[in-house]
Amino acid sequence: MDMNQYLSMFIDESNDHLQSLNENMMGLEANPEDLSIVQVIFRSAHTLKGMAATMGFEDLASLTHQMENVLDLVRNNKLKMQDFIFDTLFKSLDALESMVQDITGGGEGKADVSAIVASLQAIVRGEVPSAAGSSAAAEPQTTAEAAAFLDEFQLSVLSQSIQEGHQVLYIDVAIRKDCQLKAVRAYMVFDLLERSGEVVTSFPSVQDIEQEKFDHGFSLYYITQKEASDIQSMVMNLSEIEKVTAVALDQETLTQMGQGMTAAAAEAPVQVAEPSAAPAPAAVPASAPVKEEASKAAPARTGGAPSRTIRVDIERLDVLMNLFSELLIDRVRLEQLASEVQNSDLTETVEHMGRVSSDLQNIVMKLRMVPVDTVFNRFPRMVRDLAKSLDKKIDLVITGAETELDRTVIDEIGDPLVHLLRNAVDHGVESIQDRLASGKSDTGTVNLRAFHSGNHVFIEIEDDGAGIQPQKILQSAIKKGILTQEQAAGYSDDEAIQLLFAPGFSTAEVISDVSGRGVGLDVVKAKITSLGGNVVVYSKPGKGTNFSVQLPLTLSIIAAMLIRLGSEKYAIPLSSIVETGIIKQNQIRKIHGSKMIEFRNTHIPLLSLSKFFSVPDFDERTEEETEIVVVRKGERLVALAVQDFIGQNEIVIKNLGKYLPEVQGISGATILGDGQVALIIDPNAFIK
Amino acid sequence: MAEDIKVIVFKLSDEEYGIEVDKVQTIERMMPITRVPKTYSFIKGVINLRGVVIPVIDLRGRFGIAEAEHTDQTRVIIVNVNEMEVGFIVDSANDVIDLNRESIDTPPEVVGGIKAKYLDGVAKIGEDRLLIMLNLSEVLNKSEIVQLESLEG
Numbered sequence: 078m079d080m081n082q083y084l085s086m087f088i089d090e091s092n093d094h095l096q097s098l099n100e101n102m103m104g105l106e107a108n109p110e111d112l113s114i115v116q117v118i119f120r121s122a123h124t125l126k127g128m129a130a131t132m133g134f135e136d137l138a139s140l141t142h143q144m145e146n147v148l149d150l151v152r153n154n155k156l157k158m159q160d161f162i163f164d165t166l167f168k169s170l171d172a173l174e175s176m177v178q179d180i181t182g183g184g185e186g187k188a189d190v191s192a193i194v195a196s197l198q199a200i201v202r203g204e205v206p207s208a209a210g211s212s213a214a215a216e217p218q219t220t221a222e223a224a225a226f227l228d229e230f231q232l233s234v235l236s237q238s239i240q241e242g243h244q245v246l247y248i249d250v251a252i253r254k255d256c257q258l259k260a261v262r263a264y265m266v267f268d269l270l271e272r273s274g275e276v277v278t279s280f281p282s283v284q285d286i287e288q289e290k291f292d293h294g295f296s297l298y299y300i301t302q303k304e305a306s307d308i309q310s311m312v313m314n315l316s317e318i319e320k321v322t323a324v325a326l327d328q329e330t331l332t333q334m335g336q337g338m339t340a341a342a343a344e345a346p347v348q349v350a351e352p353s354a355a356p357a358p359a360a361v362p363a364s365a366p367v368k369e370e371a372s373k374a375a376p377a378r379t380g381g382a383p384s385r386t387i388r389v390d391i392e393r394l395d396v397l398m399n400l401f402s403e404l405l406i407d408r409v410r411l412e413q414l415a416s417e418v419q420n421s422d423l424t425e426t427v428e429h430m431g432r433v434s435s436d437l438q439n440i441v442m443k444l445r446m447v448p449v450d451t452v453f454n455r456f457p458r459m460v461r462d463l464a465k466s467l468d469k470k471i472d473l474v475i476t477g478a479e480t481e482l483d484r485t486v487i488d489e490i491g492d493p494l495v496h497l498l499r500n501a502v503d504h505g506v507e508s509i510q511d512r513l514a515s516g517k518s519d520t521g522t523v524n525l526r527a528f529h530s531g532n533h534v535f536i537e538i539e540d541d542g543a544g545i546q547p548q549k550i551l552q553s554a555i556k557k558g559i560l561t562q563e564q565a566a567g568y569s570d571d572e573a574i575q576l577l578f579a580p581g582f583s584t585a586e587v588i589s590d591v592s593g594r595g596v597g598l599d600v601v602k603a604k605i606t607s608l609g610g611n612v613v614v615y616s617k618p619g620k621g622t623n624f625s626v627q628l629p630l631t632l633s634i635i636a637a638m639l640i641r642l643g644s645e646k647y648a649i650p651l652s653s654i655v656e657t658g659i660i661k662q663n664q665i666r667k668i669h670g671s672k673m674i675e676f677r678n679t680h681i682p683l684l685s686l687s688k689f690f691s692v693p694d695f696d697e698r699t700e701e702e703t704e705i706v707v708v709r710k711g712e713r714l715v716a717l718a719v720q721d722f723i724g725q726n727e728i729v730i731k732n733l734g735k736y737l738p739e740v741q742g743i744s745g746a747t748i749l750g751d752g753q754v755a756l757i758i759d760p761n762a763f764i765k
Numbered sequence: 766m767a768e769d770i771k772v773i774v775f776k777l778s779d780e781e782y783g784i785e786v787d788k789v790q791t792i793e794r795m796m797p798i799t800r801v802p803k804t805y806s807f808i809k810g811v812i813n814l815r816g817v818v819i820p821v822i823d824l825r826g827r828f829g830i831a832e833a834e835h836t837d838q839t840r841v842i843i844v845n846v847n848e849m850e851v852g853f854i855v856d857s858a859n860d861v862i863d864l865n866r867e868s869i870d871t872p873p874e875v876v877g878g879i880k881a882k883y884l885d886g887v888a889k890i891g892e893d894r895l896l897i898m899l900n901l902s903e904v905l906n907k908s909e910i911v912q913l914e915s916l917e918g
Contacts, residue, residue, distance in 0.1 A: 399816025645800065690802035731818045733801070733811060735849040736905065741803045746811055746818045754799040754813045 084180075087132050089388060091177045094125045098170055099458045106163055106461075115152040122148060125173070134186040137176050142292065143197040144169050149281075150201060165196045167462075231278050231298070236331045238300045244274075244325055246305055250312060251294040251320040260289040262317055269311060274301025293319070391484055394444055398633075401434075401441050402729060406752040408434055445631070446481035449527045449536065452491050453478045456498055456525060463502045470520040471506055477527035482534050483631030489608055490536070490628065493601045497538045497624045498525065500598075505540035505622050515619065517541070532630055533610075539623040545616040547573035554579070574614050578602040608632060609652050633730050637747075638706065639723035639755065642687050643695030646755040647719075648728050648747055653760040655707040655714060657722060662701060674716055676707060681714045684763055689742060695720050708760035715763050730757065769865055772888075774896060775842060775858035778830055782855075783864070783888065783896045790843040790850070792858050795835050812852060814843060821852035827904065828883070846901040862896075864888055869898055 098121050105114045122145050129137035144166060150156035172190045180186040235245045250266055252259050263286045270276055279286065279297035286295055301308065305323040312321040408431055415427040457473055464471040482490070506512075506521030513519055524539040547570040554560040554576050560568075568576075580599040605612045610628040629635070629652075637648040638657070656676075665683060666673050672683040683705065687695045697703045697718045705716045728747040733740065744759035772783040773792070791814075798810040798821055807826030811818050821841060825832050838857035843850065869886035885898040 402816045692802075733818060734820050734851070736851050736907075737801065737804065737808070737811070737820045740801055743801065743803075746799070748813050748816065748818070752813055753797055754811050754818055756799065756801065756811075 083132065086388070087128055088177060088181050090128060091125060091173075091180075094121045094128075095170060095174050095177065096454050097121050098125075100454065102163070102166060102170065103457055103461060105158060109158040112152055112154070115148060115158075119145065119148040119152050129186075134176070134180065136188055136190065137173060137180075137186050140169060140173060140176075140190050140194060143194050143201075146201045146292070147197055153281075155280075156200070156203075162200055165193065165200060167458075169193050169197065232331060234277060235298060235300070235326070236328060239326070239328050239331065243300050243302060244305065245331070246299045246301060246308060247296065247324045247326055248299055248308065248312070249294065249296045249320075249322045250318065253317045253319045254293055256293070256317045259291070259293065260287055262315070263287075263291070263295060265315055266312055266318070269315065270297075270299055270301075270308070273303055273308075273311075274299055299323075389444070391445070394441070397444075398441055398729070401438060402748055404434060405438070406748070406750065409750050442631070442634070445484050445633070447484050447487050448479050448481050449487065449490075449534070450478040452487055452494060453525065453527075456494075459495070460498065460502055460523065463499060467503065468508070469502070469506055470509060471502055472520055472522045473525060474522060475525045480527040480529060480534055482628065483633060485632040486534075486608060486628055486630075489604070489632075490626075493604045493612075493626070494536065494538070496597060496601050497626070498523070501538050501540040501542070501622070501624070505542035507543050511543070515543075534628045534630060536626045536628065537623055538626075539621060541621040544618040544620055544622055545574050545577070545614070546618060547571075550574065550576050571615075574616050577614060578612070609635065609650070634727055635730060637726055637728045637757065639726050639728075639749075640686075640704075640706065640719040641721040641723055642690065642692045642719060645690075645692055645695075646723065646749065646753070647686070647690075648726070648755050648757045649706055649708065649717075649760065650744075650757065651725065653708045653710070655709050657704065657706050659702050659704055660716075662703070674705070676714065676716065681707070681716055683716045683718060685718045686758075687718070687720070689763075708763070710761045710764040713764050715760075717758075717760075717763065728755075728757070769863045772862055772864045772896070772898070773842065773858060774860035774862060775840065775853075775855040777824055777828070777856055778833075781894065781896050783862075783898045784842065784844065784901065785898075786861065788844050788846055788901055790845050793841045793843065793852070795839045795841060795854075809854060812841070814852070817850070819843065819850050819852050821854060823854045824904075825854075825856075844901060846905055849905055851905060862890065864890070864896070 098118055101114050101118045101121070105111065105118065108114065122141050126138050126141035126145060129135075129141060147156065147162065147166065151158055151162075156162070169190075172188060172193055176186040176188050179188070239245050248270075250263075252262050256262055267276060267279075267283070267286075277298040277300060279295055281291045281295055285291055299308070303311075305325045309321050309323045312318060312323075408427075411427050412431065415424045453475055456475070460471055460473040501523050506523065507515070507517075509519045512521065522541050524537065526539075527534060527536045529535075547568075551560065551565045551568060551573050554573075555562055555565055559576070559579055565573075577598050578601075602612055605626055605628070608628060609632065610626060612624060612626045614622060614624055616622040636651040638651055638654055639646055639648050641647075660674055660683075664674055666675075666680070668680065672685075673680040674683045685697060686692070687697060697720065700720075703718045704720065704722060705718055707714055707716050709715075730745045731747060732745050733743070742759055742762040743756045745757045746754050747757055749755050771786040773786055773789050774781055774783055776782070793814070796812050798812055800810040801808060801820070807823050809821045809823050809826075811820050823832055833856065835854070836856075840855055840858040841852040842855055842858055843852050868890075869888045871886055883900055883903050885900045888896040888898060890896055
């Protein structure tokens, strides 16, 4: 079967599952006792494993499988979550993520995860490094494992059996991976064993085994008269059994196990492997209610209702948009014809069609909107890791994650936000000591909020840290040669803070010493500006800092000024237009051979668009008065001479196709109401 | 036994050319073209093909044949090669024929002034009809154009 067609689906879904695993794991970390979360995590991991196995990504599948083993112990109350387990699981998630990324990049998702797998297996065996250093970890392996699913009652049964001269065996059975009906196989093993002895308990429980809720192996305690080796070969004789190990337990190990249990329970209740802390699930009636509770709680957590969305390839939506704009062009044409024909029925129909099509247009546009959640959801994990490595306590509060933005913006905004968040965690929030010293609580808060305002979306990153010292910024700016002493004197505090975004501030190691801010912020600013957005900083010393990012709702539609040059029409993005106006020939001056005009007390260059684009049928030099458009790039301005303003319009940006990737001065094209293509001018090209 | 292929036949000047039909998206009548400044002279501009902006090349110009006035017969053949969508302006296009691959010979050094590298081969149809098969990826190869332009300019 050709799996390629499912690959993108697999990648999407894997990413979803990884995301949900990350989120739930963080939830569990905050609330380690909540088994319903474990249940959700387990199911996610299980699905992921299944998908990976189906797609033939063995490494992915086997790593998830190991995680599942750990999670299974946790959800069955046989293992308590603790830091080491969390760290290992998070590491596994990272490994999974990089594997999926590899697959996304066309790789085979292979990775060396032996270290992580070893840790996971150690956890399953109960060998968890712990500060307390007592109990399970110190026990021999089988004992630790044994203690993992024996309760006191069963323990005493076993020890009595030994006293009475029976053999007590700990048996580990592995069924072949390709076995079709493993539950049946398992039943045959049990059946066989029951003939010459008694199975005291098994892990997973008999019920789980019957329902195929186990992977390819199970273990059990068994009382018999026969020798371990006999039992071993007996079971091996069954078909499709891969491996059987039977270990005879003596009185001493059993006593040790009992001691280990009580010690663990008494000394360190948060330790691993203490069956006394919860009813052992192996004792079937006792475990049942726990499981039911968990499975009931889980759907409530995930919301119960199945997702009512479908995935659509963004390219298909683009095609839909294109077809739609065609329809709109025909509509304009129809309206024209209708007004010529003067038939009231026709006019009415065309008007109705107009309304329907503008509704449709809105919906098509809305289809491209994605909640910012898709970007935000990776931040909690990032902040957690960052705070941990910096030894800080930080609460990340996310609000407005449902705010929607066009997919094109969402794709681009991730990196700048990561940068700003790192900044807030690293430099914004002070160390625990400093916070306590300044009378704050030891936990810093970073607010990440998104909200709509008019035609824009704002994303704010606010910390309650020490804030920025304007004076220090000015000093370092002077040191870097960005400002002179005199200029600095004229800067207000606010203006000084905005200097953080000045290019040249970025690589300055001085800055990170002085204020701790400003590393690469010019890059962030440049990125956001290129998206047609803006970013500003507000800061109050001692209170914190707020980076406010303003973004357009969509990148594919912009407001533009349409202009005419002879018979040609061009669009200039409104976001880069400062002003439009008219100048007379005698206002044009020549400085160093280039034309300049006076604009707000400074001289800015005047550029002839018709000359730049070699427009065949227009030359503004023949005109007495010339229309100009003043555009800007950063702080610099230039005036473009044009023939006429047609007016302001919302335009849909299209690229020029692969054959024409870069044309100087042109950033794309758009289709006008009459079906004609107009080129979009890239004002940046005129400002060097 | 070589397979049959379907070929779109079009005319430039008095020569007949062929493009394999699976590389051709559609054939359109002449439509308004928006000039794109600052690019090669044979790129006539861009058109709006059902909402998609597509660059259009005058194939005469590309091959160094004197450009001609557009007539009723002028067509734009939209091809899709290496994920590039490009329109070719040709004098006329009105035939689809079946061609056996075996009937395509390697091209002579120069055909009608066109460099041999643009050609896949020459097919003989009937008694005295010659069909020049185009090598589209070479025709659309820009690295070579850059060289050409810099030599000229």
